[in-house]
Amino acid sequence: MAKGDPGAATRSKRAAPRTKRAAATGEPELVQLLTPEGERIESALGPDGTEYRVDFTDEEYRGLYRDLVLVRKLDAEATALQRQGELGLWASLLGQEAAQVGSGRALRTQDMAFPTYREHGVLYCRGIDPIMPLGLFRGVDQGGWDPNEFKFNMYTIVIGAQTLHATGYAMGVAMDGKTGSDEGEAVIAYFGDGATSQGDVNEAFVWASVFNAPLVFFCQNNQYAISEPLERQTRVPLYQRAGGFGFPGVRVDGNDVLASYAVTRHALDNARHGQGPSLIEAYTYRMGAHTTSDDPTRYRIASEVEAWQAKDPIARMKAFLTKQQIVDESFFAEVDEQARAESVHLRERVLAMPDPEPVTMFDHVYPNGSPELDEQRAQFSKYLESFEGSAH
Amino acid sequence: MATETLTLGKALNAGLRKALENDPKVVIMGEDVGKLGGVFRITDGLQKDFGDQRVIDTPLAESGIIGTAVGLAIRGFRPVCEIQFDGFVYPAYDQIVSQVAKMHYRSQGKVRIPMVIRIPYGGGIGAVEHHSESPEAYFAHTAGLKVVTCANPQDGYSMIQQAIASDDPIVFLEPKRRYWEKGPVELDAPLTDAYPLHAARVARPGTDATVLAYGPMVRTALDAATAAAEDGRELEVIDLRTLSPLDLTAAYESVKRTGRCVVVHEAPGNLGLGSEIAARITEECFYSLESPVLRVTGFDTPYPAARVEEEYLPDLDRVLDAVDRTFGW
Numbered sequence: 001m002a003k004g005d006p007g008a009a010t011r012s013k014r015a016a017p018r019t020k021r022a023a024a025t026g027e028p029e030l031v032q033l034l035t036p037e038g039e040r041i042e043s044a045l046g047p048d049g050t051e052y053r054v055d056f057t058d059e060e061y062r063g064l065y066r067d068l069v070l071v072r073k074l075d076a077e078a079t080a081l082q083r084q085g086e087l088g089l090w091a092s093l094l095g096q097e098a099a100q101v102g103s104g105r106a107l108r109t110q111d112m113a114f115p116t117y118r119e120h121g122v123l124y125c126r127g128i129d130p131i132m133p134l135g136l137f138r139g140v141d142q143g144g145w146d147p148n149e150f151k152f153n154m155y156t157i158v159i160g161a162q163t164l165h166a167t168g169y170a171m172g173v174a175m176d177g178k179t180g181s182d183e184g185e186a187v188i189a190y191f192g193d194g195a196t197s198q199g200d201v202n203e204a205f206v207w208a209s210v211f212n213a214p215l216v217f218f219c220q221n222n223q224y225a226i227s228e229p230l231e232r233q234t235r236v237p238l239y240q241r242a243g244g245f246g247f248p249g250v251r252v253d254g255n256d257v258l259a260s261y262a263v264t265r266h267a268l269d270n271a272r273h274g275q276g277p278s279l280i281e282a283y284t285y286r287m288g289a290h291t292t293s294d295d296p297t298r299y300r301i302a303s304e305v306e307a308w309q310a311k312d313p314i315a316r317m318k319a320f321l322t323k324q325q326i327v328d329e330s331f332f333a334e335v336d337e338q339a340r341a342e343s344v345h346l347r348e349r350v351l352a353m354p355d356p357e358p359v360t361m362f363d364h365v366y367p368n369g370s371p372e373l374d375e376q377r378a379q380f381s382k383y384l385e386s387f388e389g390s391a392h
Numbered sequence: 393m394a395t396e397t398l399t400l401g402k403a404l405n406a407g408l409r410k411a412l413e414n415d416p417k418v419v420i421m422g423e424d425v426g427k428l429g430g431v432f433r434i435t436d437g438l439q440k441d442f443g444d445q446r447v448i449d450t451p452l453a454e455s456g457i458i459g460t461a462v463g464l465a466i467r468g469f470r471p472v473c474e475i476q477f478d479g480f481v482y483p484a485y486d487q488i489v490s491q492v493a494k495m496h497y498r499s500q501g502k503v504r505i506p507m508v509i510r511i512p513y514g515g516g517i518g519a520v521e522h523h524s525e526s527p528e529a530y531f532a533h534t535a536g537l538k539v540v541t542c543a544n545p546q547d548g549y550s551m552i553q554q555a556i557a558s559d560d561p562i563v564f565l566e567p568k569r570r571y572w573e574k575g576p577v578e579l580d581a582p583l584t585d586a587y588p589l590h591a592a593r594v595a596r597p598g599t600d601a602t603v604l605a606y607g608p609m610v611r612t613a614l615d616a617a618t619a620a621a622e623d624g625r626e627l628e629v630i631d632l633r634t635l636s637p638l639d640l641t642a643a644y645e646s647v648k649r650t651g652r653c654v655v656v657h658e659a660p661g662n663l664g665l666g667s668e669i670a671a672r673i674t675e676e677c678f679y680s681l682e683s684p685v686l687r688v689t690g691f692d693t694p695y696p697a698a699r700v701e702e703e704y705l706p707d708l709d710r711v712l713d714a715v716d717r718t719f720g721w
Contacts, residue, residue: 114463142498153466154499158490164456165491168463168471175419175445176467199483203456210451364501365535367559371590372637373535 029239030251030283033258036311038319044259046250047239052262058326064257065321066335067101068314071121073339074130077346078120078137082292086350087137091118095255095287098313099220101125102260103282106268107188110151112173114166114189117155118220122190126152130342131349140353160198163189163217167204170213170271179214184272188216188264194225196241197233205245205279214271216264217242217279220254222286227299239281247277254284255313285311358384394580401571403545404434406579407552408472412442415470418556421448422457422474422510431476432512432571454484458509462491465505472556478513479522479695485530492561493536506559508552513541514608514658515705516569518698525695526659528607531563532636539636540589541565543610545575547633550586558589565635567608590634592642598628601652601715604643604669606632609656609706616711627715635665643669644676651682652718656706661689683721686714 031044031052043053056064075093082090093100100121107113107125115122117136124130128145135141136155147153156162166189178185195201196219208215221238223230234241242249252263260282267278285308289296296305321327362377398406411418420435426449429436439447450457454475461471475481481488488509495503515524532539538560542548548566555562587593595610596617605613610631617627628646632639647653653673655666666687673685688706696704 141500144500146502147466147499148502154495154503156491158486161459161487161491164459164487165463165466167456168460168465169467170463171460172464172467172469175469199453200455200459200487203451203453203459206451206453207456207460364497364499366538367496367501367504367506370538370637371639 030253031259031263032253032256033262034256034316034320036255036316038316038323040320040324046248046263048248048250050250050266052259052266054258054262056258061321061326062331064101064105064261065314065317066338067105067121067125068097068257068317069335070339070342071101071124072097072314073343074124074346075120077343078134079288079292081134081347081350082137087134087292088139089137089291089293091137091291092286092288093118093120095285095308095313096220096222097121098257098317099254099260099282099284102257103188103218103264103280106261106264107151108186108268110183110185111268111272112151112153112166112169112185112187114153114162114169114187115155116159116162116190116192116195117157118192119155119190123152126150128152131346134346134350135353138350138353140356160191160195160200160204163191163195163201163204164207166215167207167211167213170208170215170277171211173214174212174274179272179274181273182269184214184274186214186216186268186271188218188268190218190220192225193219193221193223193230193233193238194228195219196238197225205241208277209246212274212276214274215277216267216271217277218264218282219279220282220284222284224286224290224296224300226290226294227296229299237281239279242279247279249279249281251281251283254282255311255316257313257317395576395578397574398545398549398577399572399574400542400545400548400566401432401434403549403575403577404552404566405436405438406577407549408435409438409441411472411553411556412438412446415556417468418470418472419446419448419464420472420474421450421461423450423452423476425449425474430474432568434510434512434566434571435474454480454482455487458484458487458492461507462487462495462505465507466495466503470506470556472508472510475509475511477519477523478511478525478527481509481511481527488531488537488563489534493534497536504559505561507561508555508564509562510552510564510566512568512571513565514567514569515695515701516608518701520698521695524698524701526657526690528563528565528635528657529659529664532638532665537561537563537636538590538634539563539565540634541567541607542633543567543570543595543605543607543631545573545577547587549577549579550581550583551589551633553583554586554589557583565607569608570611573611590637590639592630592632592634592639594628594642594646595631596627596629598626598650600626600650601654601718602628602630602643602646602650603654603656603711603715604630604632605656606635606665608658612706612708613656613711616708616715619708620712620715625715638665638669638672640669640672640676643673647673647677648680651680652715653677653681653685654688654711654714654718655685656688656711658690658705660692661687662692664689683718686718688714
């Protein structure tokens, strides 16, 4: 599948026998189009009766698989780099590839995304060089991409803060008159289950609702906020919160890239057509640590992890492609080789990332500068130059 | 040139109106800023004339006001947020110091947040708690924010326009006890001719001691100078106007002439702006000083009940006492 827009697959007019199913994995009202065993489900119903389906070409299926494998491999490389002391920290997306690739590929070129610090898969789908977030975690910058160019905002570390930014941006989209047609713009805000406890997220829900903002709240419920389980954040399924704020909510199998794509595309299209916000709860599991700083064996049991292992997003896509004879074995080998080569390339480039010149810490504090800061910069430069043989 | 006599409140209203007229991307947002015109009526009539997409009544949540304004700014708007009272800004504190202040830095200059956060601040109006605070040090301490405060109608009119036109995120502090004080305002002068936003100004020239004040205390300092003059002592009063960056150029020049300096603010003294100012003046003017730099400030208590606020707030007598002390060294 080409990077970008795989077509309006959810609005297929194809006359095919329809089977309406929901809750295929036993989770309540979980939209699913691909079972953990790799069985394709033709269509699935959301809690409000919306029918979700996708109609990808074989090439698009292969593209989604390639995305999943690549982002997992690049993520694994980053984890390894952290373990070897090359990154100060890494927030792994392991297990969440389908939620990120599915939603990321559902975005159209004109749509704007507001991520947390874990959305490396969405970043990849936006066409951003995967090395970009590594600068932040290596400590050489705070994220190097241009949010305006790629329509993908800076990573936000403070939990939930970006949901308000997304809401304001979406209000601006509406104020600019950029909704109401298929060419309309939509906005997506990423956050986790822990963030739903934050005031900012709840304020964002209120704002988006009363201003009818063209916004999709995309919650990756990966079951844990560092060590705290979902039960410490909520007593109701998260997607049901949307109802109290006055917009629709839906829970999707976040380990199913097809369903994640379908519900996100539908919600984005509703938003761009002027139908306001919605909440997607992508029900998934963080297979690794919250970040490389914590130890998940302290707070969760092996059997739980194993149960989720069986729902792996890549394995089920692989099973589907094989069963449907969409690919042959050489395809998987070719994708694996591409992922290996890209991760080696990533590693080489990370190791070559230079430390910034110390005096650059004074850059970009203010668009219009500050005399106080100019003086500090001058004094600090002079101080550095005072060392004999200094490189600075 | 049309010079009118306006209150500070009306001057701010006129400045906001000008900004809305001049740039279609300017939006005003806050609680009750629309039909009501704000609790102090600073936005009076603006929604009627510019519509509810330009003057936006928001839900009642301060973090939401600032956080959504960040998104609007990223989208290309120039939001002017009103926080209803000083003591209500704290729920928005995270958005202001962690997001508004740092977006430009974090993005290496690619994202600009040209935003103004208006806060009516300070005491002296007999209000209940949380309605009389002076939070300027919190914001001046945060790199990435600029902090200014006006002390008279002319500055209110031009500084609010300058702040809105600036790409820097600016905390704009309005001395609420001075909203009803009148002064001349040149309404038609081009903004480019206005006194620079980030520069202090001598409010009253003098030779014997320097009094530094800003916002609501400028009036108090000027009153003290008038009283001192009757006793034959000429005080130079400097209106700082800009708290971050601090412009002490005029202060250094003045203190080197007078040899004496008193800093006045309403906020508690402990780690207040006065501490920073005293330290810098000591570093810069050490050989000219005849006595230590003294501070006249609020006390290190929560803002007290209204019936004792006149005792809490620095007044003419406390300023003059401090000036006397600088002569006693």
